[in-house]
Amino acid sequence: MAKRNARFVCQHCGGVTTKWAGKCEACGEWNSIVEEMDGGGIGGGPGRKPRRGRVVPLLPLVGATDSAPRIVSGIGEFDRVTGGGFVRGSALLVGGDPGIGKSTILIQAAAELARRGQRVVYISGEEAVAQVRLRAERLGLLDAPLQLAAETSVEDILTTLEAGERPALVIIDSIQTIWTEMAESAPGSVAQVRTSAQALIRYAKESGATVVLVGHVTKEGTIAGPRVVEHMVDAVLYFEGDNAGHFRILRAVKNRFGPTDEIGVFEMTGKGLREVPNPSELFLGERSRASPGAAVFAGMEGTRPVLVEVQALVAPSPLGTPRRAVIGWDSARLSMILAVLEAHCGVRFGQHDVYLNIAGGLRIQEPAADLAVAAALVSSLAGATLDPTSVFFGEVSLSGLVRPVAHAMLRLKEAEKLGFMTAVAPASRGGEERGPSPMRLDTVEQLADLVARVAARAHGRQEQMGRAAE
Structure with missing residues (x-):
């Protein structure tokens, strides 16, 4: 009988080692490595002699295919x-x-x-x-x-x-x-x-x-x-x-x-x-139009545009190290946006807790959500509501530049279909021309431009509240 060699497999991640260890080096789990015997796969087994191979037919790449694949x-x-x-x-x-x-x-x-x-x-x-x-x-x-x-x-x-x-x-x-x-x-x-x-x-x-x-x-x-x-x-x-x-x-x-x-x-x-x-109507069905810290992001999921609400809450922190909590987005991307806002726009978050949520349970993976996230953060910090008829999309670089993203026209058409009037985004790429559309495009080149617009909106709101108090 041929000798079967032992191997040790982690039951947590599937990592294979040649000897037992208390901790798996692949995933870091303790007491998860179990001894297994080689040759136990389909077609193998103890005492089974190796079968002689058979000739496999070789087929051309170009040929008849199944009519209903x-x-x-x-x-x-x-x-x-x-x-x-x-x-x-x-x-x-x-x-x-x-x-x-x-x-x-x-x-x-x-x-x-x-x-x-x-x-x-x-x-x-x-x-x-x-x-x-x-x-x-x-x-x-x-x-x-x-x-x-x-x-x-x-x-x-x-x-x-x-x-x-x-x-x-x-x-x-x-x-x-x-x-x-x-x-x-x-x-x-x-x-x-x-x-x-x-x-x-x-x-x-x-x-x-x-x-x-x-x-x-x-x-x-x-x-x-x-x-x-x-x-x-x-x-x-x-x-x-x-x-x-x-x-x-x-x-x-x-x-x-x-x-x-x-x-x-x-x-x-x-x-x-x-x-x-129509997922956009689903994700935007219960949004609050008069709440600071809410921005509508015009995103793409595959070939389909999807509009989703980005919610941010910035509050004074009682802790020495403020909290950073994210649901539905990359936490490292949030840290980068916060750093760019502080370094290039003068917006300070060092003494505030930051909470970010993508409404509806959707997880956003594309960097085009950077501008919408930045708008929601600044809006929450300033206590100013954003225009409820506006959508945001654009990628933010480390220098504070807002870069254009792909499929801008599809994003605009979806926003127009749902009743939005304005899109805050970078200028479109040279190869993607914008057709006739009633939507107004407010272009931003630097993230500081967006911060200035939100600050102006907050200042106008404070003046309006002051006149109402008088």
């Missing part, structure tokens, strides 16, 4: 994120916090496909079939010819799938509950998750069925499930949002067959997740 789910926001639907033979990972809506959106998509005549198999490792039926009844999906099963063994799952007609879509909920005989550790461990996912992905490539794996994520987002599987699958979709709120955002962080900057917006209702075709 994608399977449209019928849920527009979901298809937008995946790039147009499920790709046959692909493997997807849908991650997110427990209770965020992963199982809900997948069973809705599966029911839509089943109604269209596709064979769809939903395998639950966490719930019994009767429990899945109860959820489907609550969502009004009992009329869909969806096939259900409750199983956790990879070998039994693959045997069942291969016994009947090839399914178009297979959903595994969730990958943390699946186990295989080829790994010796407990279900949910790195070895079990990796080996089980490898077997299911191989089935997808060989059969042409689309396999969707569900993975739970903790608050830190570093458990073994999604982090180990991410590099193995073709696409990774993550649900964002607060479990206590009504809105959910589906974002693609990896996609071999489509863009990775698209988002899908959903609203959680009693009948499941409902599509939100």
